[in-house]
Amino acid sequence: MTNGISENALYVSLYLPGETTPTTAALLKLERNNLQEGGQLAYGLGYLERPDAQTLNPLHLPLQRESFRLPARLLRDGGALPLTIKDALPDAWGLRVLANELGGRLPSEREQLLLTNEDRVGAMVFSETRDMPPPAELQHHELAALADAVRRLQYDMEIPTPLKRLLLRGGSLGGTRPKASFMHDHALWLAKFPAAGDPLDVQMLEAAALDLAKLCGIMVPQHMTLPIGRGETAFLSRRFDRFGEAAQQRLHFLSASALLDIPYESSDGSYVEFARVIRRLSLRPGADLLELFRRMVFNLLIDNTDDHLKNHGMLWAGSNRYVLSPAFDIVPQLTNLGYQMLSIDGSTQESSLELAVQSAAHFDLSTDQASAIIKEMAGVVYGQWWLNSPLPALPETLRKPMARCFDRQKQIIGVGKLSS
Ligand SMILES: Nc1ncnc2c1ncn2[C@@H]1O[C@H](COP(=O)(O)OP(=O)(O)OP(=O)(O)O)[C@@H](O)[C@H]1O
Ligand SMILES: [Mg+2]
Numbered sequence: 292m293t294n295g296i297s298e299n300a301l302y303v304s305l306y307l308p309g310e311t312t313p314t315t316a317a318l319l320k321l322e323r324n325n326l327q328e329g330g331q332l333a334y335g336l337g338y339l340e341r342p343d344a345q346t347l348n349p350l351h352l353p354l355q356r357e358s359f360r361l362p363a364r365l366l367r368d369g370g371a372l373p374l375t376i377k378d379a380l381p382d383a384w385g386l387r388v389l390a391n392e393l394g395g396r397l398p399s400e401r402e403q404l405l406l407t408n409e410d411r412v413g414a415m416v417f418s419e420t421r422d423m424p425p426p427a428e429l430q431h432h433e434l435a436a437l438a439d440a441v442r443r444l445q446y447d448m449e450i451p452t453p454l455k456r457l458l459l460r461g462g463s464l465g466g467t468r469p470k471a472s473f474m475h476d477h478a479l480w481l482a483k484f485p486a487a488g489d490p491l492d493v494q495m496l497e498a499a500a501l502d503l504a505k506l507c508g509i510m511v512p513q514h515m516t517l518p519i520g521r522g523e524t525a526f527l528s529r530r531f532d533r534f535g536e537a538a539q540q541r542l543h544f545l546s547a548s549a550l551l552d553i554p555y556e557s558s559d560g561s562y563v564e565f566a567r568v569i570r571r572l573s574l575r576p577g578a579d580l581l582e583l584f585r586r587m588v589f590n591l592l593i594d595n596t597d598d599h600l601k602n603h604g605m606l607w608a609g610s611n612r613y614v615l616s617p618a619f620d621i622v623p624q625l626t627n628l629g630y631q632m633l634s635i636d637g638s639t640q641e642s643s644l645e646l647a648v649q650s651a652a653h654f655d656l657s658t659d660q661a662s663a664i665i666k667e668m669a670g671v672v673y674g675q676w677w678l679n680s681p682l683p684a685l686p687e688t689l690r691k692p693m694a695r696c697f698d699r700q701k702q703i704i705g706v707g708k709l710s711s
Contacts, residue, residue, distance in 0.1 A: 503593065595624060
């Protein structure tokens with residue numbers, strides 16, 4: 292480092308379809324000048340010559356020989372990393388796990404990228420040299436032991452060393468809530484655990500919401516709840532970006548944040564803008580537009596206001612096309628805020644079914660079709676949904692707050708105002 296200037300470089304690799312080891316795709320160079328960070332990203336020339344070369348982001352980092360300049364920005368404002376790479380950083384939970392691993396110190400972004408390769412969503416991995424060691428096989432562990440490690444971390448208690456490593460892998464995924472990776476039935480699953488101070492069983496709530504989403508025609512990952520002792524539950528969701536033996540093959544995933552080039556913490560962006568991306572990239576635009584419309588309506592119906600841009604995304608589907616990933620992180624917030632994190636059409640954050648109907652054309656629907664879909668879904672969600680729930684028995688402690696929340700929500704989003 293001289294005169295406050297320091298440089299660092301990282302290789303960006305992708306697991307290409309069908310492969311179980313990553314292929315180096317690009318070099319990322321960051322330069323720090325006092326409080327500012329700038330840099331560049333360039334695809335390798337050899338990589339560009341491969342017939343199966345995949346872009347890191349078809350809309351913002353297309354395959355090209357020229358390097359991409361990453362304009363200098365204050366570190367305080369997020370630095371120079373493109374949002375495609377930021378997608379790979381852990382969020383609050385992962386940071387907590389990494390800080391524990393580093394003896395309490397917060398990791399740099401470089402460390403965050405290097406330490407979260409194994410289980411991050413999608414197919415991107417980062418390394419300091421061209422070659423990366425293959426990922427270690429995830430040992431089978433009892434879910435209760437994992438839950439205990441997660442609990443210990445939340446209460447700043449000592450964690451046995453073998454469990455620390457497992458925690459590290461779960462922290463690779465984004466998100467705020469406690470989670471871990473779990474091998475079950477030769478497949479990789481994401482396990483979500485109770486967070487300290489939860490007023491009710493959020494894991495069971497998430498499973499019930501996904502069951503309900505499925506009844507509303509929404510594509511959801513295979514999921515289940517399992518007991519972890521002390522009357523607590525884990526929510527398990529099968530990884531939709533991992534395939535093959537020991538889940539070693541990966542599919543590239545891009546969040547709506549990376550696709551729209553909008554930070555997920557911001558209130559910019561909208562379902563309508565995401566629909567435009569789907570129109571450009573999807574292998575099956577008609578089906579995906581309808582699916583996105585259903586997800587938007589479902590979030591309104593069940594009071595899932597936490598529908599930010601990292602809670603939507605697309606998966607690589609071959610031939611330079613993508614498809615909407617199965618739905619995830621769909622949970623009634625039980626707060627009836629009346630404002631969505633992701634706006635319907637960019638004009639307001641309001642949770643309004645009327646606005647949803649007015650936006651129908653962006654999803655290739657007529658307003659009549661949109662109204663019919665909403666009515667059908669409202670019938671499922673506000674009908675006797677607990678009778679339909681495949682969960683053995685939704686406990687009263689959950690059913691009551693959900694029913695109360697849904698009753699309030701009907702008024703807020705204006706179900707009664709829809710013309711018949
Ligand atoms: N079944 C799945 N397969 C692959 N990746 C998944 C799956 N479910 C979730 N993910 C990825 O893991 C990330 C974290 O999961 P999730 O959003 O459920 O966690 P969270 O902590 O509840 O998030 P938030 O902070 O938004 O509340 C998601 O952003 C998504 O990228
Ligand atoms: Mg999330």
